[in-house]
Amino acid sequence: MAFAFAHARQPATPQPATPQPAALSDALPVPPAPEPSTSAAWLLMDYTTGQILAGENIDMRREPASITKVMTSYVIAAEMAAGKIKADDPVMMTENAWRQGGAGTDGSYSGFPVNQTAPLVQMEKGMVVQSGNDAAIALAEHVAGSEQAFAALMNAYAKRIGMRNSHFVNPHGLPAEGHYSTARDLALLGRALIRDFPEAYAYNKIKEFTVGPITQPNRNVLLWRDPSVDGIKTGHTSSAGYCLMASAKRGDQRLISVILGGSSEKQRASDSQALLNWGFRFHETHKLYDAGKQIAALKVWKGEGEQVALGVAQPLLVSLPRGRYQQLKPTMDVPKALVAPIAKGQEIGTVKVSLDGKVIAQRPLVALEAVEEGGFFARLWDEFWMWWESE
Structure with missing residues (x-):
């Protein structure tokens, strides 16, 4: 897992598993795609x-x-x-x-x-x-x-x-x-x-x-x-x-x-080749999160457990210009208060990945485990503290 969240409700800085120095040329802006002229x-x-x-x-x-x-x-x-x-x-x-x-x-x-x-x-x-x-x-x-x-x-x-x-x-x-x-x-x-x-x-x-x-x-x-x-x-x-x-x-x-x-057989081939070469040279694909692996935990009220692990049901991958991986910004949109019961696989919120302020990928966050409803006194106690925190 390449990214980690410091807190369930706060954006975190991307943390590559094996940071590598970017090539000097990767610091340059990506040139425009070789647009087919005809x-x-x-x-x-x-x-x-x-x-x-x-x-x-x-x-x-x-x-x-x-x-x-x-x-x-x-x-x-x-x-x-x-x-x-x-x-x-x-x-x-x-x-x-x-x-x-x-x-x-x-x-x-x-x-x-x-x-x-x-x-x-x-x-x-x-x-x-x-x-x-x-x-x-x-x-x-x-x-x-x-x-x-x-x-x-x-x-x-x-x-x-x-x-x-x-x-x-x-x-x-x-x-x-x-x-x-x-x-x-x-x-x-x-x-x-x-x-x-x-x-x-x-x-x-x-x-x-x-x-x-x-x-x-x-x-x-x-x-x-x-x-x-x-x-x-x-x-x-x-x-x-x-x-x-x-x-x-x-x-x-x-x-x-x-x-x-x-316009011609030659043109369609040369234009296709140019696009492919440009794409491979200036873009790369990264897997940010594996399916079924915890990327954050969120507090649960009125449950048998105090928190639930969150992850994605499908791997989250992004394509981006080479050398920009460490500039990705992950954020999560999750409920302010999460109340049990929670089913395994239930959608809880959304994880988003942005580059230069633009969202380039997002996936639903799901509960990786079920959290059953707590007993009467546990629910009553949490009800009090939910009221207290809302004041």
Whole structure:
């Protein structure tokens, strides 16, 4: 535990477990993010905390193009985890999927033969690595019976993830009325896929995939340029522009970048690389409190015990500019008088962490133990002292 509170109701100075002198360069202000010059919307997110480190037009509705297939991957992984489909299911490349998304169309395709089956996991790799529209349609039909029914699943899972400004009408991302998302929502989607289904996410770092006589490369050129990059997905249509959602992990830190509406394949890659490099160079992630560990104690009136231990139910982490850790200020908002009984896990107050006067993270404080109501005379005595202190 990196931080400690001197008193339950007073802010305390952060106390690093192993203080290290800051590098001379860390004392300098963080330079502005390398803003993509031609993109309609973009952002950079810290994966661990979900904090947005930089961005512009992050809630603007945009066509996500083939980044849509990340949502398709999430639905497939979730349905598989629920036992509704299996990795070795035979998936038919129907005539509809072949005609709407196959080689005879303008978009990318996987090349699976029409009216033949392939194992679901192979069909999914054809969708993820080759960005096959035909594979996306075939998978949607297998999972839900039709593209329309599958889109309903996509929207239901998107809502569960927290994508508040997205709506999907197909599994592949070709232009369609009412099919949209945002940079923020797509970053949340990428974060959810990495967190919830790492095995499915791992398909995104496969550099090439072969179907029959055809071998196609992954369109994410960052996989070749930067060994820390392991995903996520490219997209392009004439109306959506050039899009790229990328993720990289260096040491214990992972970042997610989103570029929407770029001007070229080269531009979306170079802008994504610049954002990732900037994020890793100038930001770091710290765990401040472990889940279930005491960070403070608060007096309890009318209880069998005199105090209750407080902590957080989930780890509290923050992303911040490098060299600023010792400038973090933790505070707690707790009741002036806490009266038993108290249940284990009951929310008591809030712990907040600020930098430069701005709250950058907060979590509910919960009781780490139950405190039962005291006996009659104990409660009567505490009633007197509560009255006395209130005067």
